[in-house]
Amino acid sequence: MTMSAAITGVGMSDIGRKTGRPAMIHLAEAARRALDCAGLTRDDIDGICTYPGKADNSPGMSPLGTGEVRNALGLKTRWHSAVPDGPAQMAPIMVAAMAVATGQARHVLCFRALTESSSQTATRRASIPGAGRARLGGWYSYLVPANAMSASNWAGWMATRYCHEFGMTREHLGMVATGQRAFAQHNPSAVMQAPLTMEDYLGARMISSPLGLFDCDVPIDGACVVIVSAADAARDCARTPLTIEALGSALGSQETWDQRADLTTMGAHDACADLWSRTDMKPADVDVLALYDGFSIFVPYWLEAFGFCGHGEAKDFIADGHIGPGGRFPVNTGGGQLSGGRLHGFGLLHEACTQLWGQGGGRQVADAKTAVCGMGGGFIAGAMLLRRD
Amino acid sequence: MRPLPELTPENTAFWTGGAQGRLMIAFCGACRHAIHPPQLVCPECWNEAIEFKPVSGTGTVYSHTVNHQPWAPDMAVPFALAVVDVDGAPGVRVTAEVVGADPESVAIGQTMRVTFANIDDIWFPQWEPAP
Numbered sequence: 152m153t154m155s156a157a158i159t160g161v162g163m164s165d166i167g168r169k170t171g172r173p174a175m176i177h178l179a180e181a182a183r184r185a186l187d188c189a190g191l192t193r194d195d196i197d198g199i200c201t202y203p204g205k206a207d208n209s210p211g212m213s214p215l216g217t218g219e220v221r222n223a224l225g226l227k228t229r230w231h232s233a234v235p236d237g238p239a240q241m242a243p244i245m246v247a248a249m250a251v252a253t254g255q256a257r258h259v260l261c262f263r264a265l266t267e268s269s270s271q272t273a274t275r276r277a278s279i280p281g282a283g284r285a286r287l288g289g290w291y292s293y294l295v296p297a298n299a300m301s302a303s304n305w306a307g308w309m310a311t312r313y314c315h316e317f318g319m320t321r322e323h324l325g326m327v328a329t330g331q332r333a334f335a336q337h338n339p340s341a342v343m344q345a346p347l348t349m350e351d352y353l354g355a356r357m358i359s360s361p362l363g364l365f366d367c368d369v370p371i372d373g374a375c376v377v378i379v380s381a382a383d384a385a386r387d388c389a390r391t392p393l394t395i396e397a398l399g400s401a402l403g404s405q406e407t408w409d410q411r412a413d414l415t416t417m418g419a420h421d422a423c424a425d426l427w428s429r430t431d432m433k434p435a436d437v438d439v440l441a442l443y444d445g446f447s448i449f450v451p452y453w454l455e456a457f458g459f460c461g462h463g464e465a466k467d468f469i470a471d472g473h474i475g476p477g478g479r480f481p482v483n484t485g486g487g488q489l490s491g492g493r494l495h496g497f498g499l500l501h502e503a504c505t506q507l508w509g510q511g512g513g514r515q516v517a518d519a520k521t522a523v524c525g526m527g528g529g530f531i532a533g534a535m536l537l538r539r540d
Numbered sequence: 541m542r543p544l545p546e547l548t549p550e551n552t553a554f555w556t557g558g559a560q561g562r563l564m565i566a567f568c569g570a571c572r573h574a575i576h577p578p579q580l581v582c583p584e585c586w587n588e589a590i591e592f593k594p595v596s597g598t599g600t601v602y603s604h605t606v607n608h609q610p611w612a613p614d615m616a617v618p619f620a621l622a623v624v625d626v627d628g629a630p631g632v633r634v635t636a637e638v639v640g641a642d643p644e645s646v647a648i649g650q651t652m653r654v655t656f657a658n659i660d661d662i663w664f665p666q667w668e669p670a671p
């Protein structure tokens with residue numbers, strides 16, 4: 152079964168650390184590039200969607216909502232939405248696919264904009280939920296007041312349990328980080344391009360054990376736009392449409408980072424099982440992998456969730472060279488968020504599309520026709536399978 | 541200062557039980573399901589008769605991490621965080637600030653016991669190695 156929706160264009164702003172550029176300038180640049188990529192004009196855009204909408208949960212996390220972007224870009228839309236609760240940062244792309252499939256819109260501009268690098272201060276760190284507030288509610292009120300403030304802590308205890316059960320070591324996670332850096336050296340827009348050796352990785356300071364500095368992604372300022380089009384409308388675009396073959400959003404456990412019975416799995420496992428139940432394609436059919444790497448440990452989790460290897464086998468899969476440059480299942484070929492910068496999954500999807508359109512330059516995977524993208528960590532997960540026919 | 545949880549009808553017993561030295565966990569009055577974080581409705585059977593009961597205050601480390609990064613200006617590092625399976629409340633885990641132990645000494649399977657730190661109107665469960 153195939154959804155009647157496709158990705159027809161992607162665009163990314165000139166991302167960076169402490170760019171000093173307002174979010175809207177990044178967004179406009181990304182939108183312009185996405186329209187150029189798709190061969191569309193502003194007036195072709197009749198839908199808009201984002202995750203999570205304008206929000207100030209943590210500094211620079213989401214400075215723009217659909218209203219401001221509609222106003223600034225002069226969009227006249229038939230459908231608009233923002234999705235704060237949904238299958239990870241992929242949610243706007245998923246609901247956009249449903250919107251075009253049900254005829255609500257033909258071309259939906261999906262965006263993610265962040266200014267986490269410029270916005271964070273010593274007292275209000277990026278990605279610390281509720282930073283600066285006196286009282287907290289919701290799931291993180293059971294974590295942050297216990298001084299478990301950072302997702303690096305939550306991912307850290309997942310990693311500790313995983314390593315305990317399966318014998319993964321820091322070196323395996325280092326292979327993820329150094330492999331992605333090797334890819335980033337061929338990506339001019341990656342924020343970290345200097346060579347990264349295993350010695351550099353192991354020598355870096357610890358953040359939340361067993362995760363060190365190079366296990367954590369990089370906060371940046373930037374924006375990314377992905378255009379989702381109806382299947383019939385996609386034929387009008389400049390490029391071969393990238394058909395959304397299947398989506399996976401299932402979640403079987405509580406929306407917390409500590410209650411899932413087996414923390415050597417995460418929401419991704421539910422979402423990926425759901426995805427494969429909706430297609431005849433198999434992991435062996437996949438050419439390019441875009442796996443959420445807010446922390447390096449999420450990469451083995453996503454590999455296992457998607458079924459590229461069995462539960463507990465990712466350490467050997469990684470050590471055997473499958474995911475780095477030249478591997479059969481290359482992961483995060485633009486450097487990922489670890490080396491490319493944290494665009495909350497949109498950057499990973501941007502890279503997957505770039506690969507499927509054969510524009511990966513020195514990091515291009517030969518004749519890439521299919522890609523998976525998984526966004527989110529912990530209980531947050533959305534999965535996608537794309538194909539270029 | 542660390543942010544505090546907002547007290548709500550469903551969570552007040554959990555955050556204030558420490559005033560009497562008790563770790564209070566929510567249970568469904570109908571099906572006995574242990575509920576954490578506490579809810580107003582039992583997620584198993586949708587019964588609304590939620591009862592808080594004291595548990596023994598011991599538990600087992602399911603996993604842990606040592607935090608080295610000061611995420612707030614007054615945060616003293618390093619310190620250990622543990623995810624503790626709570627005795628007497630099947631399926632319930634708490635994220636635990638570890639006290640009274642070398643952070644690097646915390647281990648999976650270790651038995652811990654609760655102690656409480658009072659800030660304002662909140663009694664934070666903290667966990668130390670059981671003797």
Ligand SMILES: [Zn+2]
Pocket residue numbers: 568569570571572573582583584585586587
């Ligand atoms: Zn019940």
